[in-house]
Structure formats: structure tokens, C-alpha cells
Amino acid sequence: MDINKIRNDFPVFRNEPGLAYLDSAAMALKPDCVIKAVDDYYNKLGVNVHRGVYRLSYEATDKYEEARTIISKFLNCDFEEVVFTRGASASLNLVASSYGLAFLKPGDEVITSELEHHSSHMPWFNVCEKTGAKLKYVELDKENRITVENFKKVLTKNTKVVALTYVSNVMGYITPIKEIIKLAHEVGAIVTVDGAQAVPHMKVDVKDLDCDFLSFSGHKLCGPTGIGVLYGKKHLLEKMPPIEFGGDMADTVLLDSQTYKAPPYKFETGTPIIAGAIGLAQACKYLESIGFENIINQEKKLRLKAIEELKKIDGVIIYNESCETGVISFNLEGIHPHDAASVFDNNDVCIRAGHHCAQLITKKLGTIGTIRASFYFYNREEDIDKFIKAVKEAKDFFGQF
Ligand SMILES: Cc1ncc(COP(=O)(O)O)c(C=O)c1O
Structure with a gap:
């Protein structure tokens, strides 16, 4: 190199x-290529997506959705499983505020760790306070690592959610997340992975990991600020309620009822982060070329x-x-x-x-x-x-x- x-x-x-x-x-x-991709959008298009009935808007829509395709290939998932967000924090919060508040109840357990970034741990602290679910911490080992052995000690049949980091932002340790996901699935829990420090540095294949959710930010992988991704398994995104309403996520709106678009659009309210998504897709291509x-x-x-x-x-x-x-x-x-x-x-x-x-x-x-x-x-x-x-x-x- x-x-x-x-x-x-x-x-x-x-x-x-x-x-x-x-x-x-x-x-x-x-890198230049990311800046150029963002610049090109503003210089050559600069219009909204999805709604415009004219050529420039069609082209902007194509670019925006092409970005989703590129990122889905980068992660090895389906197009519909890529939700654009403002960043890892927004993605992690989306899972907690939607899945957590909708499906957790008193007696349920959420497992997290002391290695978490605040954006991974705090949303679940909040959800547990609101739902009466119990927040449990994997005991870290002597080096302050998350181990499979210690994870097993806190995993029970009441575990419903596991919220862990893939790579710690302070210690840089890699969590044995694939084994943890397998064990969590055996008791029927879902696993939301904070990939903010993993996706920029290693090949992350969500199918291979079998994680239920994975969150990351564009800016840590040479992409623009203000854009991030929530990967979610399609069947989970389908059953999750939206947490923001209005704009582009609405399907039918009547006086006495409202329906929402299918994922990922159900979670992308308002004018999307168009230039950010295009820049992020370019960043993924750049990292793959390295x-x-x-x-x-x-x-x-x-x-x-x-x-x-x-x-x-x-x-x-x-x-x-x-x-x-x-x-x-x-x-x-x-x-x-x-x-x-x-x-x-x-x-x-x-x-x-x-x-x-x-x-x-x-x-x-x-x-x-x-x-x-x-x-x-x-x-x-x-x-x-x-x-x-x-x-x-x-x-x-x-x-x-
Ligand atoms: C492990 C981890 N998770 C989440 C985040 C939050 O990312 P953002 O600030 O881009 O939302 C960070 C940022 O430093 C991080 O390192």
C-alpha cells in the first residue's frame, strides 16, 4: 500500500x-472522491428526491437510491434493510425508541456493557426506566473485555435485547459478537450492534454475523457528517412503529386514520440527507478500493x-x-x-x-x-x-x- x-x-x-x-x-x-460526490449533487442536481415530477428530481432520486444499493452490497443485506439516519447515535436511538418501547415489558431483560459509548447504552437505560425492563451489564474481564463466558452468565430466558458494541471506542477491543449473537438468538433475544468503530476498519457482513440491527456513522469511514445507517432485518423493521411522523414516510393520511410506507421509508421522515447518502456510498467504495x-x-x-x-x-x-x-x-x-x-x-x-x-x-x-x-x-x-x-x-x- x-x-x-x-x-x-x-x-x-x-x-x-x-x-x-x-x-x-x-x-x-x-478523500477527494467523497467531496466530489457531494459537490456534484449540489452542483448538478441540488433538488429534492421522490417528489419532483421532472428530470433533475428523477436523477437525484436515482442517485440517492443507488447509494442505498451500494451500501446494501457493502453490508451484504437487502436494499430495504438500509435505513438512512443522521448517524450512529440516531440509529441506536431509533432501535431503542421504536423496538424497545413497543415490545419490552416489566420482567424482560436487556443486556449491555460498561464498554459502551453513551449512544449505545443510554437509549436502553431510558427504555428500561420507561418499560420496567431490567438493564443488566456483562461483567468485563481483567483486561476490560467482553467475553462469551461472562456474557453467558447474564443471559437468561428473560433476555429480550442485547445491545453491545462491536469495537470499543476507548479500548479498541473487538467483541466476540458473532458467538454472542448466536447465544442470544437461542433464547429468542434480538441483538443490536453498535458498529460505529467496526464498519470503518473491517469487513462487516451482517448476514454472516446474523445481527438484528447494526448502526454506524458515515463520518468515521471517510464519509460526510450528518449521515448514518441503521441496518435492520426486514421482518423486524416491518413490525417496528415509526418514531417520527410526517413528510416522506406517510402513505395514506385521512381525518381518522393514517398509514405509513414500508421500510426503510417508514423511518426516513422529511427531506432525506441526500448529499450525505451519496457521499457515504462513495466512501464505502473508496474503502473497498483500499x-x-x-x-x-x-x-x-x-x-x-x-x-x-x-x-x-x-x-x-x-x-x-x-x-x-x-x-x-x-x-x-x-x-x-x-x-x-x-x-x-x-x-x-x-x-x-x-x-x-x-x-x-x-x-x-x-x-x-x-x-x-x-x-x-x-x-x-x-x-x-x-x-x-x-x-x-x-x-x-x-x-x-
Ligand atoms: C462506539 C461508538 N458508538 C457510537 C458513536 C456515536 O456516533 P455519532 O456521534 O456519529 O452519532 C460513536 C462516536 O464516537 C462511537 O465511537
Whole structure:
């Protein structure tokens, strides 16, 4: 894989060749082809879909629905199973607010974990409060991983929903989700997977996983902001009530009754995120052209090297040394992560510091937050040199006080 050639696809790197961008878990940068796809829609079409009875609107509709086809192939599912949303948070909330509120009752159980992003866990906390269902947590193992063994301990015949992350945004661990899904199905539970940190980095085949729902955001996989996907099995989407009403989702509206379109349109109220969907489809094609094996290999290679260098520095606490993706969560002894972040910034190294919208796990780690460096396929060894230099500088600077 020619990293310099790849970096040349990204305007941010052309403008700032020295930038060490290590915050792709928060948001991935955008390549030219995605920007062009969005731009083309606004420049050449710029009209609404589904409703217009003229050529430009037909063309916009074709582009929008073609995006759905591309994404359904990317995930290996049917066209109708791809619901466009504003992002992973909206998708995860949609499942909870629709499926959860409609079908859960007192005595039912929902399994989640302390590794969840707030957007995966909080909607179910809310649903459980409202329905009287019980929220249960898989106990994490010594490394703070979700294991099949511990999952089995909380799974019962009352389990109705399992809401788990595929890849943790703080620890980067991969959940053994396929085995968990199989076990959950054996007791008749459905599984909603937070794929926000998985889909950008590995081939995710929803048929192979057999998950019931999978949520992700476009912006973490080189796509535009404001667009995401909810994959849902067709028979589940069909029986779920809509949570937003009006606009494009209506079928027949009368004074005393109303009906809704079939999925996915039942869940896409109002003017859709047309440019976002087109840009996201282009991003999926772009990632496929890079190849997921190349993506994960590059991330792992860089991460290993960075860990090796970090371990040579005194006072570095690494929380996820054994992680199998491109994320390092660490702290510098006695230094607030936000203080350290300012030194990284001065060195043109973009990292994230804080609780990463996952307070359950940061609390479990016994810290108020961590410094998170996350690698993607466009990072290179020079980024690690800059990163390590910044770590040493932060230590030297704040170590004096
Ligand atoms: C694991 C995980 N789930 C959900 C989300 C929410 O994504 P968004 O903010 O795009 O809705 C994120 C974002 O960081 C995430 O990392």
C-alpha cells in the first residue's frame, strides 16, 4: 500500500503535509472522491428526491437510491434493510425508541456493557426506566473485555435485547459478537450492534454475523457528517412503529386514520440527507478500493510500533496494550489528559482527550479520562515520531510542576 499516494487523496494532508492526524476514531478525514460526490449533487442536481415530477428530481432520486444499493452490497443485506439516519447515535436511538418501547415489558431483560459509548447504552437505560425492563451489564474481564463466558452468565430466558458494541471506542477491543449473537438468538433475544468503530476498519457482513440491527456513522469511514445507517432485518423493521411522523414516510393520511410506507421509508421522515447518502456510498467504495485487509494491517503495524515506543517512556500508563485494532488509550502519570492534549496540539498532533462519551469504562479504569490516539490507513511512521516527541514534551513540561 503506497501511503503517500493515499495521503494525496486527502485535501487536509495536501494543505497540511506535516499533520499527524491521530483522531480518526472521532472522525475520519475525507478523500477527494467523497467531496466530489457531494459537490456534484449540489452542483448538478441540488433538488429534492421522490417528489419532483421532472428530470433533475428523477436523477437525484436515482442517485440517492443507488447509494442505498451500494451500501446494501457493502453490508451484504437487502436494499430495504438500509435505513438512512443522521448517524450512529440516531440509529441506536431509533432501535431503542421504536423496538424497545413497543415490545419490552416489566420482567424482560436487556443486556449491555460498561464498554459502551453513551449512544449505545443510554437509549436502553431510558427504555428500561420507561418499560420496567431490567438493564443488566456483562461483567468485563481483567483486561476490560467482553467475553462469551461472562456474557453467558447474564443471559437468561428473560433476555429480550442485547445491545453491545462491536469495537470499543476507548479500548479498541473487538467483541466476540458473532458467538454472542448466536447465544442470544437461542433464547429468542434480538441483538443490536453498535458498529460505529467496526464498519470503518473491517469487513462487516451482517448476514454472516446474523445481527438484528447494526448502526454506524458515515463520518468515521471517510464519509460526510450528518449521515448514518441503521441496518435492520426486514421482518423486524416491518413490525417496528415509526418514531417520527410526517413528510416522506406517510402513505395514506385521512381525518381518522393514517398509514405509513414500508421500510426503510417508514423511518426516513422529511427531506432525506441526500448529499450525505451519496457521499457515504462513495466512501464505502473508496474503502473497498483500499481493501479492509490493508486498512487493518496498517493500523495494527503503526499501533504496535507506537506502543513499543511508549513503553520506553517512564510514567506512561497504557490501558489497552493487547488491543487488536488501531486505538491506544493511555495517560501520563500525574498529568491531566487535557493538559497533555495542549502539548500534542502545539506539535501538530491531533489526539483526543477525555472520557470519549464512554464514562462507564473510564470510571472503571479509575480515571477521569484518557488520551486516545487512533490510527487509520492514511497514517504513517512519521506520525508516530511526532506523537512520541509530543508525549516526551508533555511529560517534561508538566512533570516540572
Ligand atoms: C462506539 C461508538 N458508538 C457510537 C458513536 C456515536 O456516533 P455519532 O456521534 O456519529 O452519532 C460513536 C462516536 O464516537 C462511537 O465511537
